[in-house]
Amino acid sequence: MSVEQLKDVKAVIFDVFGTVVDWRTGVSREAAAFLTRHNRQDINPDDFADCWRDFYAPAMAEVNSGRRPFVRLDILHRENLDKVLEKLGIDAAAIPHSELDELNRAWHRLDPWPDSVQGIQRLKKRFIVAPLSNGNIILMINMAKRAGLPWDAILGAEVAGIYKPMPEAYLRTADILAMRPEEICLVAAHNDDLAAARKCGLRTAFVLRPTDHGPNQKTDLCPTQEWDVIADTIDDLAAKLGT
Amino acid sequence: MSVEQLKDVKAVIFDVFGTVVDWRTGVSREAAAFLTRHNRQDINPDDFADCWRDFYAPAMAEVNSGRRPFVRLDILHRENLDKVLEKLGIDAAAIPHSELDELNRAWHRLDPWPDSVQGIQRLKKRFIVAPLSNGNIILMINMAKRAGLPWDAILGAEVAGIYKPMPEAYLRTADILAMRPEEICLVAAHNDDLAAARKCGLRTAFVLRPTDHGPNQKTDLCPTQEWDVIADTIDDLAAKLGT
Numbered sequence: 001m002s003v004e005q006l007k008d009v010k011a012v013i014f015d016v017f018g019t020v021v022d023w024r025t026g027v028s029r030e031a032a033a034f035l036t037r038h039n040r041q042d043i044n045p046d047d048f049a050d051c052w053r054d055f056y057a058p059a060m061a062e063v064n065s066g067r068r069p070f071v072r073l074d075i076l077h078r079e080n081l082d083k084v085l086e087k088l089g090i091d092a093a094a095i096p097h098s099e100l101d102e103l104n105r106a107w108h109r110l111d112p113w114p115d116s117v118q119g120i121q122r123l124k125k126r127f128i129v130a131p132l133s134n135g136n137i138i139l140m141i142n143m144a145k146r147a148g149l150p151w152d153a154i155l156g157a158e159v160a161g162i163y164k165p166m167p168e169a170y171l172r173t174a175d176i177l178a179m180r181p182e183e184i185c186l187v188a189a190h191n192d193d194l195a196a197a198r199k200c201g202l203r204t205a206f207v208l209r210p211t212d213h214g215p216n217q218k219t220d221l222c223p224t225q226e227w228d229v230i231a232d233t234i235d236d237l238a239a240k241l242g243t
Numbered sequence: 244m245s246v247e248q249l250k251d252v253k254a255v256i257f258d259v260f261g262t263v264v265d266w267r268t269g270v271s272r273e274a275a276a277f278l279t280r281h282n283r284q285d286i287n288p289d290d291f292a293d294c295w296r297d298f299y300a301p302a303m304a305e306v307n308s309g310r311r312p313f314v315r316l317d318i319l320h321r322e323n324l325d326k327v328l329e330k331l332g333i334d335a336a337a338i339p340h341s342e343l344d345e346l347n348r349a350w351h352r353l354d355p356w357p358d359s360v361q362g363i364q365r366l367k368k369r370f371i372v373a374p375l376s377n378g379n380i381i382l383m384i385n386m387a388k389r390a391g392l393p394w395d396a397i398l399g400a401e402v403a404g405i406y407k408p409m410p411e412a413y414l415r416t417a418d419i420l421a422m423r424p425e426e427i428c429l430v431a432a433h434n435d436d437l438a439a440a441r442k443c444g445l446r447t448a449f450v451l452r453p454t455d456h457g458p459n460q461k462t463d464l465c466p467t468q469e470w471d472v473i474a475d476t477i478d479d480l481a482a483k484l485g486t
Contacts, residue, residue, distance in 0.1 A: 074421065128384055138421045141371055141396050153384050153397040158419065176401065178317065178381045 005228050006241065008183050009203055012123050013155060013173065015164075015188035016133035017110075018212035020120075020234070021143065024049050026110035034103050038095070043088055046214060051087060055080035060134060060163040070161050072136035078104045107135070108142035113209065117148050119234030122243045130155045132173055132186060134163050165196035174202070187237060191224040198225070205229040205237055248471050249484065251426050252446055255366050256398060256416065258407075258431035259376035260353075261455035263363075263477070264386065267292050269353035277346050281338070286331055289457060294330060298323035303377060303406040313404050315379035321347045350378070351385035356452065360391050362477025365486045373398045375416055375429060377406050408439035417445070430480060434467040441468070448472040448480055 017023045024046065031052075032045035059076040062068040081104055085092040092100065123129050131140050133156040140154045157163045160172040174181050181201030188194050189209035198204050204227040210217060223230050231237035260266045267289065274295075275288035302319040305311040324347055328335040335343065366372050374383050376399040383397045400406045403415040417424050424444030431437050432452035441447050447470040453460055466473050474480035 128388070130384075137396060137398075137402075137419050141373075141420075145371070145395060151396075152388060153380060153394075155380075159380075159402060176380050177384075 006185065006203055008180075009127065009185045009241075010179060010183045011128040011130065011177050012185050012187060012205075012241070013130050013132040014120075015186070015190060015193050016131045016135055016140065016143075018209055019187060019189040019207060020116045020131070020149065021110035021112050021147065022212075023053070023107070023110050024212070024214055027052060027106050030103060030106035030109070034099075038090065040088075040090060043090075048084065048088065050214070051084045052077070052080055055083050064163050064166050070157075072139075072158050073134055074104065074107075074136055074139055077107055105142070108139050109146060110143060112147045112149060113233070115233035115235040117150070119236075119238045121150050122235065122238035123241065124150055124152065126241070126243045128152050128177070132156050132164070132169070164193060167196065167200050170197050170200040170202055174200075185228065187234065190220050194227055195225065198227075203228045205231060207231050207234055207237060249428065249446055251423075252370065252428045252484075253422055253426045254371040254373065254420050255428050255430060255448075255484070256373050256375040257363075258429070258433060258436050259374045259378055259383065259386075259399075260350075261452055262430060262432040262450055263359045263374070263392065264353035264355050264390065265455075266296070266350070266353050267455070267457055270295060270349050273346060273349035273352070277342075281333065283331075283333060286333075291327065291331065293457070295320070295323060295327045298326050307406050307409050313400075313406075315382075315401050316377055317347065317350075317379055317382055320350055348385070351382050352389060353386060355390045355392060356476070358476035358478040360393070362479075362481045364393050365478065365481035366484065367393055367395065369484070369486045370428075371395050371420070375399050375407070375412070407436060410439070410443050413440050413443040413445055417443075428471065430477065433463050437470055438468065441470075446471045448474060450474050450477055450480060 014020050027049040028045040031048035035041060035043050035045055059080055063070055081100060082092050120129050130151050130153045133140060135156060136158040137154050140156065144151055155173050155176065157169060159176065160169045162168045174184055177184065182203060185203035185205050186194060186197040187205045187207055189207050189212055194204040194206060206223045206227040210221055229237060229240050231240055257263050270292040271288040274291035278284060278286050278288055302323055306313050324343060325335050363372050373394050373396045376383060378399060379401040380397050383399065387394055398416050398419065400412060402419065403412045405411045417427055420427065425446060428446035428448050429437060429440040430448045430450055432450050432455055437447040437449060449466045449470040453464055472480060472483050474483055
């Protein structure tokens with residue numbers, strides 16, 4: 001790490017799913033209750049969560065390709081939930097819409113990793129802190145209120161009108177913050193997110209989340225580029241940035 | 244007030260300039276320092292602030308009429324500052340751009356009314372709290388960090404892509420919050436803002452700010468409709484909403 005490169009940073013913005021919160025454990029927990037209610041304990045709730053997540057990138061790609069106008073992630077998640085049920089052989093038509101809508105909001109009720117709240121609180125003293133997530137605004141608000149994430153603002157795909165990793169997602173965020181890209185540091189546990197941000201001129205901080213995708217995770221177990229900061233946790237990142 | 248009408252409210256959103264912060268005292272304070280630096284103590288800094296504010300509504304009307312694409316308020320304020328200087332006979336060309344840009348950010352450094360922080364903090368325990376201001380996102384972030392305003396998110400004109408009092412400013416905010424209009428209460432010291440919100444179906448709370456426009460204020464000294472709540476301060480509003 002070169003502190004020199006980071007001296008102009010004024011805003012520290014975060015990928016959220018996997019970096020700040022443990023999406024897989026949270027979704028799996030609510031899927032387990034759902035599967036029990038419907039007598040489908042034969043399905044592993046972790047597989048349910050992974051299956052739901054597998055539909056995530058293709059759904060956003062439809063928007064980013066221009067084939068579909070921007071819609072918020074809650075809507076994509078809800079459509080994808082129907083696909084998950086079909087794939088796992090659960091008859092969605094037999095389940096009340098309200099119950100599926102409630103399950104869809106499992107993504108609003110994810111727990112932070114143990115270091116996230118304290119780390120962001122420390123960073124907030126010196127920097128503007130905000131999510132730059134593909135999650136939509138009300139999802140991020142509900143998550144933050146439940147988890148105690150002390151964001152200064154909710155930025156991200158819905159504010160920018162486009163999903164990461166499209167360059168506009170990073171560049172419009174910089175424009176909204178009235179900052180040059182190098183005044184902004186993206187924090188993420190995913191090398192591809194950081195690579196896209198770096199191409200736009202943002203500073204980059206890698207935080208290792210070795211169980212983001214469960215105990216058998218194969219990806220993002222180490223940095224694939226020399227990111228400006230490499231940290232074990234967000235609290236460790238806060239220390240490395242001198243806060 | 245009918246508590247019954249407000250039982251579904253989940254988000255309390257705020258007009259900011261005049262309702263949450265004292266724009267006139269803050270702008271006047273920085274104008275005074277500016278005028279002293281340039282040996283123009285003959286100009287009353289309160290008049291400078293009022294003149295700047297007078298150009299506010301016409302500039303937004305250009306956007307709301309469709310004659311101009313949406314631009315954020317910082318840009319309108321900066322253009323209007325040039326008009327203020329011309330009107331007051333100050334040669335803008337003789338002043339460094341950086342100094343004028345800094346003066347423009349006086350709008351980022353406004354002090355809250357004495358009850359605002361505590362009132363919003365109380366409301367935040369039960370409701371989502373956010374600005375629905377014509378001020379842009381970075382303006383609202385900088386103001387909130389300086390003043391300690393504990394917003395859950397920054398909503399408003401820049402997120403909606405249109406200025407109040409256009410209906411879309413309120414309705415797009417409701418859509419982003421995934422709420423019906425009657426689940427949202429707008430707090431404002433200005434009857435016209437509340438009237439526009441009510442037409443969109445939002446709940447309304449009037450807070451009296453008798454010196455918003457200085458000691459000789461003539462407007463908004465009383466509610467012009469039976470708003471759902473009428474309060475003396477935001478702290479009083481918090482009490483009336485049971486928080």
